[in-house]
Amino acid sequence: MAARPRPSSDEAREALRDAMARLAAGDQAALEEIYRATRVKLFGICLRILGDRKEAEDALQDVYVNLWQRADRYDPTRASPIAWLAAFARNRAIDRLRTGKVRGGAVPVEEAAPLPDESPLADMLLVDAEQTAQIHKCLGALDARTQGHIRAAFFEGYTYAQLAEAADVPLGTMKSWIRRGLQRLRACLEASEAA
Amino acid sequence: MSAPEDTGPDVTRDDPMIAAEWALGLLEGEELLAARGKYATDPAFAWRKEWWDDWFAPLSDAIPGAEPGDHVWDGIAARVSAAQAVAGTPAGEPVAGSNVVALEARVRLWQRVAGLSSIAAAALLAWVALTPSQSPVAPQPAQIAAVAPMVATVPIGETGLRLDVTYIPESERMVVAAIGLTPDGVHDHELWLVPADGTPLQSLGVVKPGEVRSMTLPAAAVAKLGDGASLVLTREPIGGKPKGKDAGPVVAKGAFSRV
Numbered sequence: 001m002a003a004r005p006r007p008s009s010d011e012a013r014e015a016l017r018d019a020m021a022r023l024a025a026g027d028q029a030a031l032e033e034i035y036r037a038t039r040v041k042l043f044g045i046c047l048r049i050l051g052d053r054k055e056a057e058d059a060l061q062d063v064y065v066n067l068w069q070r071a072d073r074y075d076p077t078r079a080s081p082i083a084w085l086a087a088f089a090r091n092r093a094i095d096r097l098r099t100g101k102v103r104g105g106a107v108p109v110e111e112a113a114p115l116p117d118e119s120p121l122a123d124m125l126l127v128d129a130e131q132t133a134q135i136h137k138c139l140g141a142l143d144a145r146t147q148g149h150i151r152a153a154f155f156e157g158y159t160y161a162q163l164a165e166a167a168d169v170p171l172g173t174m175k176s177w178i179r180r181g182l183q184r185l186r187a188c189l190e191a192s193e194a195a
Numbered sequence: 196m197s198a199p200e201d202t203g204p205d206v207t208r209d210d211p212m213i214a215a216e217w218a219l220g221l222l223e224g225e226e227l228l229a230a231r232g233k234y235a236t237d238p239a240f241a242w243r244k245e246w247w248d249d250w251f252a253p254l255s256d257a258i259p260g261a262e263p264g265d266h267v268w269d270g271i272a273a274r275v276s277a278a279q280a281v282a283g284t285p286a287g288e289p290v291a292g293s294n295v296v297a298l299e300a301r302v303r304l305w306q307r308v309a310g311l312s313s314i315a316a317a318a319l320l321a322w323v324a325l326t327p328s329q330s331p332v333a334p335q336p337a338q339i340a341a342v343a344p345m346v347a348t349v350p351i352g353e354t355g356l357r358l359d360v361t362y363i364p365e366s367e368r369m370v371v372a373a374i375g376l377t378p379d380g381v382h383d384h385e386l387w388l389v390p391a392d393g394t395p396l397q398s399l400g401v402v403k404p405g406e407v408r409s410m411t412l413p414a415a416a417v418a419k420l421g422d423g424a425s426l427v428l429t430r431e432p433i434g435g436k437p438k439g440k441d442a443g444p445v446v447a448k449g450a451f452s453r454v
Contacts, residue, residue: 028275035268040260043267048258049220057267064271065278083252087218090255091248094220098227132253153219154254160221179206182215189250 012037016081023071031068038082042089049093049157059096063089080128097157138188146181149174211243218247225407229372232361236348347426349386349449358386358402360426362451367417369399372407384428384446385435388416391423396442401435402428425450 016037023030042063046056067088074084139147149167152158158166164174206212210233216222217230233240349358359372371386386399397416402408412420428447429436436442 031271031275032268035271039263039267041255041258043263044258044260045255047261056261057263060263060267061270061274065274068271068275069278083249086255087248087252090220097220098223128253131250132256135250135253150219151254153221154251155258157220159223176205178219178221179208179212179216182212182219183206186211186215 013080013082017076020071020074020081021076023068024074028068030071031064034067034085035064038085041082042085045086045089046093048155049090049097055096056093059093060089062096063092066092083128083131094157098159134189134192138185138192141188142181142184146177149178150181150185153178210237210240214240214243215247218244218251225370225372225409228361228370228409229359229407232346232359232370232372235346236359237357345420345451347449347451349426349428349447351428351447358426358428358447358449360386360449360451362412362420367412367414368409369412370407370409371399371402373402373404378404381433382430383433383435385431385442387427387429387442388419389425389427389448390419391421391425392419394419396427398436399426401431420451423450 016034019030019033019037023034039060043056043060046059046063047053050056050059067085074081139150142150149163152163152166160174160178161171163178164171167174213222213226213230213233217227222230230240230244234244235241345362347358347360347362349360351357360369361372362369384402384404386402387396388399389396397413397419399412399416400410426449427445430443430446431437432443
């Protein structure tokens with residue numbers, strides 16, 4: 001893939017949004033553009049969740065093939081394209097983790113391939129800064145233990161059972177902790193939306 | 196001093212909570228399948244799931260990027276072309292532009308109606324294949340696109356409660372989610388298949404309130420489970436309709452749609 005001049009963050013975001021719209025309209029060339037711009041971030045997410053390079057590459061293929069099939073599901077008014085794609089990729093990786101025989105878990109640092117110098121549009125890949133600050137603030141308002149479990153679920157793809165085992169507490173206890181945490185998180189996020 | 200999450204009543208596990216659990220990736224097995232089925236048929240649930248996805252998305256900025264192998268893009272391009280060739284044109288003919296458009300429109304319709312991606316279908320099939328006593332034959336990716344799931348929603352009166360039924364043709368398995376229901380201790384509810392051809396109702400068994408259950412369908416039911424088939428739910432004594440008696444009153448109904 002040819003190196004291109006790196007556009008500014010706003011330009012990159014608009015270019016991605018535009019490519020998503022063209023893909024939804026049936027322009028297949030847009031898929032390669034989207035791949036070029038987002039593969040590093042989305043592969044990082046798949047690798048983190050699946051913990052296995054081969055599995056993560058298979059998951060990444062599924063992500064883009066699925067994207068081609070359902071690009072019209074992306075609603076530009078709802079989320080930035082990269083946020084939507086990040087959630088899409090993580091959901092696909094979790095699907096694979098839950099239905100396959102992948103061991104999952106975090107990736108040792110040495111397994112992650114080094115990034116090329118012109119890492120694709122790296123500055124674009126950050127989700128909206130305000131939204132980022134808010135989720136961190138609301139997570140930070142939870143007690144440290146609950147916050148840790150919710151983060152472990154997000155970043156490691158752990159199930160309730162795995163979290164309970166790691167914390168050495170009964171499954172029901174872990175479910176209660178996390179559900180109360182999610183309820184408080186929702187209230188905090190909704191309050192920020194209303195503000 | 197205990198942490199806040201240690202105290203207070205247990206949180207009600209309603210649909211918005213299940214959407215949160217799903218977005219975080221905590222759901223497994225039949226609950227995961229049921230959530231997918233609900234996503235396809237329940238706009239409020241789908242909205243809440245995406246709400247959580249949007250909020251959680253910035254967390255992924257903390258995950259370092261990584262470069263996939265060059266073969267990944269080749270694989271994507273090959274699968275996209277293959278999907279077009281298989282579904283869009285007769286064998287041996289070049290892929291014409293109009294066929295590509297028609298295929299893409301069809302794929303999108305499929306997705307929009309269902310909200311169930313082929314991944315979801317694949318996941319269900321994979322899960323079915325991994326379940327003991329099921330066919331040991333793992334699904335082949337090529338078959339997946341051909342198998343469109345059928346979903347039915349059975350709203351229970353004005354209660355806001357509902358059954359979500361998902362069936363993947365050829366799997367002979369059906370997943371019935373009755374998460375919002377609670378047993379009243381004196382009744383059971385029995386699910387019936389109403390064939391489109393006017394033949395008699397076939398029992399699909401008693402629904403377990405509050406549970407997501409996967410069932411193997413009898414061959415006779417599979418044969419009738421086509422377009423236009425619908426479902427009714429009747430109120431029965433505990434254990435289901437007694438032999439030799441008429442079924443109880445119909446409390447809810449819904450239709451299957453192929454997606």
